[in-house]
Amino acid sequence: MKIAVAGLGFRLANVIASFRKACPELQVVGLVDPNPAGLPALVSAGMPEPRAFETVSEMLAATQPDLFMVGSPNLFHLEHITAGLRAGVRVFTEKPVVIDEDQTMKMAALLAEYGHDRVLVGLVLRYSDLYRDLRAAQANGHIGSITSIEASEHIAPYHGAFFMRDWRRHTRYAGPFLLEKCCHDIDLYGSVVGQRASAVASFGGRKTFIPENKPEHLSAFQQEQYYQKPSGWQEGDAVFESDGDIIDYQTAIVEYDGGATMAFHTNLNVPDQFRRFCVIGTKGMAEGDFIRNRFQVYSAISGEKLVERSYDGVESDHYGADDQMASDIFSHLTQGAPLPVNIVAALEAGLVAIKIEEARRTRRTLELAETWQRFDDALDAPRLAV
Incomplete structure (x- = not known):
């Protein structure tokens, strides 16, 4: 499983560690982040340092990932999710999805255009x-x-x-x-x-x-x-x-x-x-x-x-829920298993x-x-x- 990342902070590094438990062959094939605070955690866990890109669009075109993970500061989620959908890839975004009412309405319109099933979300307590x-x-x-x-x-x-x-x-x-x-x-x-x-x-x-x-x-x-x-x-x-x-x-x-x-x-x-x-x-x-x-x-x-x-x-x-979320999402992506939240x-x-x-x-x-x-x-x- 190939993933590309926008915003590799401490939180998303933890999420990726849980995803590796569900899918040991997981590869991080691209990264957009000028200051990836979570990168040392990935490297210390034995993962190769991913190729860095300047923009999300460039990264997605070059890497063709199975999943695009958005862990950037919340302000940028809408921009990054939009780029992922435009590139035709499945997107996983950390919560909260957006930061205000205007962005909420824009995201809803984006889902109307591309389909609700194209974006997964890390509301981990549901797991x-x-x-x-x-x-x-x-x-x-x-x-x-x-x-x-x-x-x-x-x-x-x-x-x-x-x-x-x-x-x-x-x-x-x-x-x-x-x-x-x-x-x-x-x-x-x-x-x-x-x-x-x-x-x-x-x-x-x-x-x-x-x-x-x-x-x-x-x-x-x-x-x-x-x-x-x-x-x-x-x-x-x-x-x-x-x-x-x-x-x-x-x-x-x-x-x-x-x-x-x-x-x-x-x-x-x-x-x-x-x-x-x-x-x-x-x-x-x-x-x-x-x-x-x-x-x-x-x-x-x-x-x-x-x-x-x-x-x-x-x-x-998150009380053991990170590992369960990663396992369930991996099953969803590979076998179509249902998820408890959308x-x-x-x-x-x-x-x-x-x-x-x-x-x-x-x-x-x-x-x-x-x-x-x-x-x-x-x-x-x-x-x-x-």
Whole structure:
């Protein structure tokens, strides 16, 4: 299997390592990246240094890959995916797919032109065991009709400080923080509800990583945390005096078609981090934590615990889901096996995150019916001859 890459950062290097487990003969035949921070990881894993190109179009024409992987900063995804589709190759893109509403509509129109199946997306949590167990509990009738969800992604200081130093600190490159970091979560719980978001509201800001909180002397814990995670492109040193404009805490409220609701909370300075949910329905509840590796289901009819599971011994990032995603995508490409998420679902989750941020900035509750109509109009445009 031959792959070509645009944007070889630390994240995509990890994804490629998982793909090599699924396909040991995998070759990286081309690279577009002026500063490939993930390249040393590939070389140290025994892979030859790929041929470098100036442009994506030049690379794809010269290499004719089986898959074009887009790991560039989010701002450039639309440009790079477009080049891949124009070249007639299958594209895998990291999340989030695009950074704002305008790019979302352009991507939807692009999919209308080339077909939804031409782009695969790295919404990796859809491949996790915990998510699959949650959907199984739904399918088995343990939860019933969803009424409300409480969910969170609480992030340790080492990762919060990384965001303040990385290119992701600038929304012009990454999009809003909730989109960049939590689009996984928005996607998961929207899929569980099975309905689109109909209205959103949000509050939040930046209160931790600001100049007045900069300590005179870092504790041993802070010294270990704040520079633990390396940064690549647009690297910065400042944690509390970052020149970025992202926020470091946010609470969102989502109402879905049909009336179910979700309260979602994220914070970048949680020393005992967790990523958990409580999904409550008419027949029971499911509670899980991706970081603390546990899942339980309780009946509201009998009061008994119906399911209890822990997830020990995972060996890759994202709670073991990276390896499963790579395996499933390889099976999809070679054998046509189905995937648990598609590019349209990724765009929908991203659009919800984008509107949540708009609601926070404008301090308004936003109704989304018009937004969804524009999205559907772009997505369902007549397909052009390729």
